[in-house]
Amino acid sequence: MPDTITNRHGDEIRVGQHWLDPATRDDRRTLRVDGFADAGSLGTVAVCTVVAVYSRSELTVTHPDRVVQINIDRLRVKPSARGYQLATGTFTVRVADRRHSPVSHAIIRTITLDAICPLCSGPRGVPTNHNFHDDGQWLSCDTWENPCGHFDMYVNVLAEAERAQAAKVSEG
Ligand SMILES: [Zn+2]
Numbered sequence: 001m002p003d004t005i006t007n008r009h010g011d012e013i014r015v016g017q018h019w020l021d022p023a024t025r026d027d028r029r030t031l032r033v034d035g036f037a038d039a040g041s042l043g044t045v046a047v048c049t050v051v052a053v054y055s056r057s058e059l060t061v062t063h064p065d066r067v068v069q070i071n072i073d074r075l076r077v078k079p080s081a082r083g084y085q086l087a088t089g090t091f092t093v094r095v096a097d098r099r100h101s102p103v104s105h106a107i108i109r110t111i112t113l114d115a116i117c118p119l120c121s122g123p124r125g126v127p128t129n130h131n132f133h134d135d136g137q138w139l140s141c142d143t144w145e146n147p148c149g150h151f152d153m154y155v156n157v158l159a160e161a162e163r164a165q166a167a168k169v170s171e172g
Pocket residue numbers: 117118119120121122146148149150
């Protein structure tokens with residue numbers, strides 16, 4: 001089986017991608033695609049490791065490392081509220097970059113991250129708009145609170161986005 005498969009919706013499913021259960025689930029799993037298999041009459045399945053489970057009621061993230069199989073046609077890149085959601089490279093936010101100014105002025109950058117926490121692979125929080133005053137002007141960025149409790153510092157997410165960008169360039 002190849003490393004990349006196109007499902008019947010035209011979506012590209014790749015080994016190494018992360019997918020999330022629908023946000024409405026009480027136990028929301030993060031699934032990593034490890035390969036593909038032919039499941040006979042059930043079609044082609046993605047063989048995935050459950051790398052994290054975020055429990056909304058317990059507020060915990062656990063790492064069961066179970067293997068599950070999901071029909072590739074159920075993995076849709078265009079998200080629907082009740083379907084699986086692609087986590088890899090789908091979390092786009094505006095953040096304040098103060099790294100290049102000697103006096104800490106903010107430049108707003110739009111970056112794309114994975115929709116999962118880099119520390120525990122649990123889902124990242126929902127971004128909301130935040131307006132702030134910076135040296136005489138009003139700026140808008142996004143803030144989000146990860147349900148796992150790990151805090152995303154802007155310097156860290158900027159570095160994460162740059163690493164992802166560099167990986168994409170070397171791939172293509
Ligand atoms: Zn986390």
